[in-house]
Amino acid sequence: xxxxVFEPWNDPEAKPLIQFQNVTKRFGxxxxxxxxxxxxxxxxxxxxxxxxxxxxxxxxxxLAGFETPTEGKIYLSSxxxxxxxxxxxxxNMMFQSYALFPHLSVWENIAFGLKRExxxxxxxxxxxxEMLRLTRLEKFARRKPxxxxxxxxxxxxxxxxxxxxxKLLLLDEPLGALDKKLRQDTQFELMDIQEKTGTTFxxxxxxxxxxxTVASRVAVMDNGKLVQVATPDRIYENPNSLYVADFIxxxxxxxxxxxxxxxxxxxxxxxxxxxxxxxxxxxSFSEGQSCHLAIRPEKVTISAEEPTGADNAVPGRVLDIAYxxxxxxxxxxxxxxxxxxxQTANTRRIARRAFTWEDPVWLSWTATAGVLLAx
Amino acid sequence: MRRVVxxxxxxxxxxxxxxxPFAIVLKIALSDAAIARPPYIPQxxxxxGIWAFLAQLDFENFVWLTEDDLYWKAYLSSLKIAAVSTxxxxxxxxxxxxxxARAPEEWRPTLIMLVILPFWTSFLIRxxxxxxxxxxxxxxxxxxxxxxxxxxxxVILNTNTAVYIGIVYTYLPFMILPIYAALERLDGALIEAxxxxxxxxxxxxxxxxIPLSRAGIIAGCFLVxxxxxxxxxxxxxxxxxxxxxxxxxxxxxxxxxxxWPVASAVAVVLLLILIVPIVLFQRxxxxxxxxxx
Amino acid sequence: xxxxxxxxxxxxxxxxxxxxxxMIILVIYSFNESKLVTVWGGFxxxxxxxxxxxxxxxxxxxxxxxxAAISSTIATVIGTMAAYVMVRGxxxxxxxxxSGMIYAPLVMPEVITGLxxxxxxxxxxxxxxxxxxxxAHTTFAMCYVSVVVSSRxxxxxxxxxxxxxxxxxxxxxxxxxVTLPIIAPAVISGWLLAFTLSLDDxxxxxxxxxxxxxxxxxxxxxxxxxxxxxQINALSTIMIAIVTIGVITAxxxxxxxxxxxxxxxxxxxxx
Numbered sequence: 001x002x003x004x005v006f007e008p009w010n011d012p013e014a015k016p017l018i019q020f021q022n023v024t025k026r027f028g029x030x031x032x033x034x035x036x037x038x039x040x041x042x043x044x045x046x047x048x049x050x051x052x053x054x055x056x057x058x059x060x061x062x063l064a065g066f067e068t069p070t071e072g073k074i075y076l077s078s079x080x081x082x083x084x085x086x087x088x089x090x091x092n093m094m095f096q097s098y099a100l101f102p103h104l105s106v107w108e109n110i111a112f113g114l115k116r117e118x119x120x121x122x123x124x125x126x127x128x129x130e131m132l133r134l135t136r137l138e139k140f141a142r143r144k145p146x147x148x149x150x151x152x153x154x155x156x157x158x159x160x161x162x163x164x165x166x167k168l169l170l171l172d173e174p175l176g177a178l179d180k181k182l183r184q185d186t187q188f189e190l191m192d193i194q195e196k197t198g199t200t201f202x203x204x205x206x207x208x209x210x211x212x213t214v215a216s217r218v219a220v221m222d223n224g225k226l227v228q229v230a231t232p233d234r235i236y237e238n239p240n241s242l243y244v245a246d247f248i249x250x251x252x253x254x255x256x257x258x259x260x261x262x263x264x265x266x267x268x269x270x271x272x273x274x275x276x277x278x279x280x281x282x283x284s285f286s287e288g289q290s291c292h293l294a295i296r297p298e299k300v301t302i303s304a305e306e307p308t309g310a311d312n313a314v315p316g317r318v319l320d321i322a323y324x325x326x327x328x329x330x331x332x333x334x335x336x337x338x339x340x341x342x343q344t345a346n347t348r349r350i351a352r353r354a355f356t357w358e359d360p361v362w363l364s365w366t367a368t369a370g371v372l373l374a375x
Numbered sequence: 376m377r378r379v380v381x382x383x384x385x386x387x388x389x390x391x392x393x394x395x396p397f398a399i400v401l402k403i404a405l406s407d408a409a410i411a412r413p414p415y416i417p418q419x420x421x422x423x424g425i426w427a428f429l430a431q432l433d434f435e436n437f438v439w440l441t442e443d444d445l446y447w448k449a450y451l452s453s454l455k456i457a458a459v460s461t462x463x464x465x466x467x468x469x470x471x472x473x474x475x476a477r478a479p480e481e482w483r484p485t486l487i488m489l490v491i492l493p494f495w496t497s498f499l500i501r502x503x504x505x506x507x508x509x510x511x512x513x514x515x516x517x518x519x520x521x522x523x524x525x526x527x528x529x530v531i532l533n534t535n536t537a538v539y540i541g542i543v544y545t546y547l548p549f550m551i552l553p554i555y556a557a558l559e560r561l562d563g564a565l566i567e568a569x570x571x572x573x574x575x576x577x578x579x580x581x582x583x584x585i586p587l588s589r590a591g592i593i594a595g596c597f598l599v600x601x602x603x604x605x606x607x608x609x610x611x612x613x614x615x616x617x618x619x620x621x622x623x624x625x626x627x628x629x630x631x632x633x634x635w636p637v638a639s640a641v642a643v644v645l646l647l648i649l650i651v652p653i654v655l656f657q658r659x660x661x662x663x664x665x666x667x668x
Numbered sequence: 669x670x671x672x673x674x675x676x677x678x679x680x681x682x683x684x685x686x687x688x689x690x691m692i693i694l695v696i697y698s699f700n701e702s703k704l705v706t707v708w709g710g711f712x713x714x715x716x717x718x719x720x721x722x723x724x725x726x727x728x729x730x731x732x733x734x735x736a737a738i739s740s741t742i743a744t745v746i747g748t749m750a751a752y753v754m755v756r757g758x759x760x761x762x763x764x765x766x767s768g769m770i771y772a773p774l775v776m777p778e779v780i781t782g783l784x785x786x787x788x789x790x791x792x793x794x795x796x797x798x799x800x801x802x803x804a805h806t807t808f809a810m811c812y813v814s815v816v817v818s819s820r821x822x823x824x825x826x827x828x829x830x831x832x833x834x835x836x837x838x839x840x841x842x843x844x845x846v847t848l849p850i851i852a853p854a855v856i857s858g859w860l861l862a863f864t865l866s867l868d869d870x871x872x873x874x875x876x877x878x879x880x881x882x883x884x885x886x887x888x889x890x891x892x893x894x895x896x897x898x899q900i901n902a903l904s905t906i907m908i909a910i911v912t913i914g915v916i917t918a919x920x921x922x923x924x925x926x927x928x929x930x931x932x933x934x935x936x937x938x939x
Binding site: 386389392395490496508601639642 | 673675676677679680683684686687688690691693694697746747749750752753757760762765766769770771772773775776777778779780781783784785787788790791803804806807810814839840864867868870871885888889892893895896900901904907908911912914915916919923
Binding site: 164 | 838841850933
């Protein structure tokens with residue numbers, strides 16, 4: 001038995017839940033969103049990732065109804081949502097500050113949206129209790145927001161925005177206020193709740209690790225445009241631009257000029273006097289085109305002796321060592337003066353470190369280890 | 376629609392009960408006194424039209440203000456009294472604000488409450504309290520004579536001295552609070568840094584504390600100076616017949632002489648004089664707000 | 669710094685002595701048997717007895733309370749609206765004029781405000797009485813209320829209102845259910861300020877009161893103009909006592925709330 005893979009974005013039949021069609025949003029002369037089109041599917045956990053000011057929060061506020069697009073249309077279940085005010089949308093939002101009502105108890109906060117629908121009392125009570133169970137807050141129902149911890153407040157905010165069973169839940173930096181340890185636990189809890197409720201989640205974050213952990217797809221944004229929309233592993237392993245490669249994770253960038261050397265094979269001239277590098281790429285480059293090789297530090301092997309049979313090998317000298325516990329990052333200076341980072345996993349405890357400062361070493365990597373990117 | 380109503384109600388209220396009345400004052404200031412009801416001409420009359428009406432307005436009352444030396448002396452004396460009492464309030468208020476800001480943290484709310492408490496009690500009563508103290512047979516004179524410091528009582532009540540005391544007393548909280556707010560924010564490490572860099576305590580106070588509390592000092596001075604300029608209750612209860620303050624002159628012009636056009640002209644000129652400190656005050660507040668952001 | 673230096677101790681002691689000794693003397697002499705306010709003639713409460721039977725004062729006190737209650741309530745409603753317009757209203761025609769009119773009465777000498785309102789009431793033929801005092805006090809006090817409330821609204825987290833809209837509230841419901849309860853302390857202190865200002869006001873009331881309605885400050889003023897009067901001391905003592913009790917209670921309540929809030933927060937983090 002095979003579990004069907006969840007990837008509606010590859011299914012031409014699938015109907016998107018949300019469609020941005022050539023949406024532009026301007027504030028005065030400032031363009032926050034620039035002619036952007038995007039489809040988000042039902043049950044997706046979709047992350048909008050980018051530095052502050054890239055427009056990700058504006059996208060979310062347009063979905064919630066607090067901003068209207070200057071141009072273009074946004075559809076929710078094939079319906080233009082521009083004329084629908086925020087209080088009539090089947091969309092709920094979890095605010096970055098949580099925006100818990102300080103004068104109401106946890107229970108009343110969660111019931112707040114339900115009461116607006118004029119539901120019968122016992123229905124509301126039942127639904128609130130269900131939400132309290134889902135977020136493990138039963139014990140705190142009678143407390144006021146200032147009487148609970150930061151992590152509990154975050155869960156109240158989540159419960160409150162999920163209580164009305166929205167078609168779409170927006171999460172604005174939901175874990176930003178939590179410390180690192182709590183954030184990691186909460187990420188899994190969030191994924192768990194998303195799966196249980198089957199709600200479509202759109203999360204806004206500037207934390208790439210968070211986006212990679214929770215999301216089914218990630219949209220990397222810059223200056224009001226989408227740079228790349230793909231699954232986390234594709235974003236990491238196949239960035240489509242220097243911007244994405246650099247924004248996500250740690251990376252070495254080697255500039256050079258490409259020349260084709262076989263089927264999907266290129267040789268990259270990168271420094272005078274050093275052998276050209278062998279790179280495979282499905283994207284085609286013309287003879288003499290300038291380009292960049294992006295290669296992750298963990299894909300670079302460090303060794304004392306010159307490796308045999310490696311596609312690429314360069315000598316260097318250890319400049320710096322960053323010991324991070326689980327891994328160590330070596331900064332190796334090449335004879336040309338360029339510095340390349342290589343990572344090794346510290347799989348053994350109290351092992352003598354193989355290399356130390358000023359040691360001559362060799363770096364090597366395969367032809368498929370890096371991605372060749374055009375300017 | 377809802378937004379329009381929300382804006383319209385306070386807007387119309389202020390237009391009708393603040394701006395329109397002031398326009399009336401301006402108009403009457405340009406009219407002439409008359410033995411009539413109401414006691415001024417011209418009365419607006421639809422029959423003769425607006426231009427005929429406007430043609431009868433003139434600046435006679437303002438000319439009169441410059442001719443009779445009572446008025447310009449009253450303006451000058453008000454300015455002097457306001458300035459001198461502001462200076463005294465600052466001299467008394469700054470050390471108090473400084474003491475409050477340096478007081479142990481658990482005492483501060485109580486001490487601040489003690490500063491604010493008089494503000495909630497009636498202004499009139501606080502001025503009245505001094506009448507019993509400052510009169511010739513009052514407690515202050517009794518006290519000084521018992522000590523044998525003086526033989527015959529000091530005449531304080533019904534002089535400018537009593538007015539100064541009254542103003543300093545009633546406006547002291549307005550001086551203390553903004554200076555306290557500025558001093559409380561002051562980081563104690565700055566003083567330590569100044570001393571570490573070779574300042575004596577006095578130099579540190581002069582070179583660090585005073586400049587950093589400047590905005591509070593300016594705000595406090597304006598909060599005392601501006602209302603004092605038009606003060607009426609204090610000069611009429613504590614001052615004497617020779618105490619000239621423009622608020623009192625306006626009151627008498629209106630209630631005793633029933634000369635409405637001159638009273639209006641006095642008001643217009645007082646307002647023109649006030650515009651300068653008010654604009655300066657606003658600018659100080661704005662600068663402070665910007666600095667905080 | 670845990671201890672006060674002697675300089676600070678001296679300046680605070682002298683300062684508070686200056687602030688409080690006149691009031692303490694006022695209170696002490698309200699219990700003076702002698703008619704002469706400066707000569708101590710033994711303890712007595714007779715001036716309080718006379719005060720209770722002084723019809724004119726009682727009537728004036730009743731008018732004053734009525735005026736203060738009505739004008740501060742209207743001023744709180746309109747002042748809160750004005751504050752909301754100033755902080756959230758966005759742009760509209762004459763916004764500068766509007767905020768100018770809010771701030772101007774705060775710095776305008778009362779004699780001018782009083783004179784201008786009187787001229788207006790005469791101009792439109794409105795008889796002077798309780799109504800005109802209420803109108804005058806409301807105009808004056810709403811500006812104070814709107815300053816107090818708008819300083820609270822400025823720091824109000826807007827996402828709370830957005831959350832209410834997001835959960836299905838209309839604009840009005842969001843204000844009623846979320847904004848108003850949260851800014852309530854500021855609105856209440858605005859009301860208290862308006863009430864005290866109205867109780868305390870002499871100048872505006874003198875201009876706008878007619879023969880049919882006299883307020884307590886007008887009565888006190890005309891009495892003390894003639895000199896010190898032990899009945900006024902008794903009246904002052906009562907007023908000082910009410911204010912003192914009110915202010916102390918209010919500060920105790922806020923202090924207790926702050927302490928409890930701090931404890932709650934500490935407990936919450938320990939869970």
